[in-house]
Amino acid sequence: DSGVTQTPKHLITATGQRVTLRCSPRSGDLSVYWYQQSLDQGLQFLIQYYNGEERAKGNILERFSAQQFPDLHSELNLSSLELGDSALYFCASSVTAVTEAFFGQGTRLTVV
């Protein structure tokens, strides 16, 4: 158990809908990362937050947004969902913006 908690574990929704994925980082970790992993693909970096502020942005679609709250948990919002958004979404956390990241177990999103 990495100490990073993601909810829900599974999510099935229809195209055009909006969902929110939640991540609780390890105790004491200030940095949160979000990644997308499509079937048989590598992990794609979406966005990173550090202590509530956006730190780095990767290949994140405009339909997607994220935030990190004062208690350091983070949410990833996915809207106007398309079939191609079906993937595993991982959250990772680290103590600082440059130390090792520990991954959660992921949220499997299926868009039908």
Next chain:
Amino acid sequence: KNQVEQSPQSLIILEGKNCTLQCNYTVSPFSNLRWYKQDTGRGPVSLTIMTFSENTKSNGRYTATLDADTKQSSLHITASQLSDSASYICVVRARNSGNTPLVFGKGTRLSVIA
């Protein structure tokens, strides 16, 4: 462009045999390199982390090497076990990288069979 390339894409070996996975990167300036193991449908778990000055690091039956001059790393697994079946991902962190702090390879999918 910062990239991490891994080979082979997939590998099947018999239980008890050794294998070596390769990682080539173009990430610059280099900060560190990590190997992760990812079981199917689970989050990646760190195996080793190597900085510029480290050539070899072991973690049980896993030994990682790093050649910072040629920008290559390898992960050697000895006496493989069925539980080693997973994807192995090479991840390179760039120093002062701006928008891409971590660059991921696509992984090598290892299957260990009895």
